[in-house]
């Protein structure tokens with residue numbers, strides 16, 4: 001779907017609730033200095049060597065072998081590996097690919113439920129159309145990313161026309177259904193089932209915390225967030 005949209009002149013909010021953008025927000029909230037999101041594992045390793053930074057990588061939901069971290073937000077919180085003051089190069093199956101594909105936008109920011117308020121404030125201040133780039137799963141629709149789009153649209157409804165696109169209307173409808181019990185609503189989603197089979201249900205619950213980090217806004221600058 002993304003090739004159908006011209007991102008020039010717009011703000012791209014890239015979202016991969018489970019779990020890439022939630023992990024990036026958590027990394028920066030935990031004292032990581034900046035994040036290099038890259039598409040390929042080899043590039044991630046090369047950046048790690050070049051900048052002396054930590055490396056984080058995931059493929060098909062599992063931590064990729066040979067990297068410091070996987071894609072769990074708890075990798076930045078559990079204290080096993082000190083992250084404060086370090087930079088991180090990260091490559092994931094969908095989230096970092098979506099970020100790299102969004103660079104034509106005037107501004108590219110990382111969105112998650114964890115930093116929803118920060119994204120709302122940024123979008124209001126920019127006064128430009130916003131495109132929510134849902135990472136999905138290998139080109140397929142993911143419920144949790146679209147529900148986030150609805151939550152964002154609801155908060156921006158006072159300053160944007162959120163009824164001009166059917167995609168936004170659909171996202172708003174899903175959010176209305178979900179918001180009373182976000183956790184319960186998303187339990188049946190494909191990626192939650194995938195994560196549960198990988199014993200990552202703790203990550204699922206964490207990634208749904210709304211405004212846990214209301215002041216963290218990862219913005220793309222040059223080659224990093």
Ligand code: 3SL
Nearest residue numbers: 018019020061092094095
């Ligand atoms: O595809 C991605 O970018 C990941 O967020 C998927 S996972 O949650 O790590 O399985």
